[in-house]
Amino acid sequence: MSKPLERTTLLDALVIQLEQAIATGEYAPDTKLPTEGQLAAEYEVSRPVVREALAHLRERGYIETVNGRGTFVRQPNIETVSRSLLRHLQSQSRVEYSVDDLYEARRTVELESTGLAAARATASDLTLLEKHIETMTATANVDLSAYTAADVSFHLQIAEATKNPLFSLLVTPLVDIIVHGMFESVQSEHEGMLSGVAEHRRILEKLRDGDAEGAQAEMAAHLARSRAVHPQTVISTQRPETPALDNPRA
The missing domain is CATH 1.10.10.10 (Winged helix-like DNA-binding domain superfamily/Winged helix DNA-binding domain)
Incomplete structure (x- = not known):
């Protein structure tokens, strides 16, 4: 206690x-x-x-x-509890986590949420996911901040599409860390942004088909590539200024 x-x-x-x-x-x-x-x-x-x-x-x-x-x-509610969890992370004596720590956690949570979203996503969820991909397409190699925000919002929308509020609760406190990590990543590999758009498109197609295994496989491939191009070895929980999310409640 x-x-x-x-x-x-x-x-x-x-x-x-x-x-x-x-x-x-x-x-x-x-x-x-x-x-x-x-x-x-x-x-x-x-x-x-x-x-x-x-x-x-x-x-x-x-x-x-x-x-x-x-x-x-x-x-x-989700917002207050998630902020609490993030502050708890920031309060720990260990303020840096390896990129492998982050991607291991992301893989565990996001593969499960993607599978559930394939079965539970509504037409509204799919429309919002399409919107985020359209923003990524329009801003690739043009506006790194907007691209990254749309990228992260896509992942958050999948968590919302599970209709299980605990997935949003688990994903949301990591958003600050994820945003910064992705922002650094796309800055170092502009050519990879269009590949990222294509990967998100394939995930969405599987979600539209209700193909849980296929969606999980596409998400796994996406996270593997994202990890492979990530320029950092550690990520600090003490965040500098990061791009705002594209429709963060999506």
Whole structure:
């Protein structure tokens, strides 16, 4: 459960632990949080630190305070929980992950989501996937930032098409890392962008056909090529400025 916090990152560490407690259900939605004094004793911090941490959680939509009643946990949504998971990654002492770490995780999640999307994607999902490919086609070798954003949005839309919110939850916290990695990759291989468009097109065709195995095979081939041309060996979770997503909720 909880444990005493490192004094060097007192506030941030408390916010992260409280976020995780809410995200995992330790503090369930609609339940009342312990008092400031109780939280201070539990986490071995001062009440002012608790008060400031609760202010951060309130701003992020995790809790709400009702005058005369106390502070209650709000029902978390995909956006808030995913941001919590990403901040948890960023808080770890290990701030760099190998590119192989990233692609191993992506392969595990995206092959499964692609297979499910082949069976569950709606006409609207397929239309949005087509839109992202059209953006990639129009911006290849012209606008690297827009190309990369459309590329990533394509993958996020597949997660949405599974109709299982946990896939979006798993993919979304990695988006910041994925965007930066892909952005670096396409900058170093402009000629590969048109190949990337063709690969995404083949994935979409299999999804339209409802061919789960075929879609997974095309996704596996796409990720393998993407990994092969990736110029980096490590990726930091401390992100610099990265391109905005093309319709990030798609």
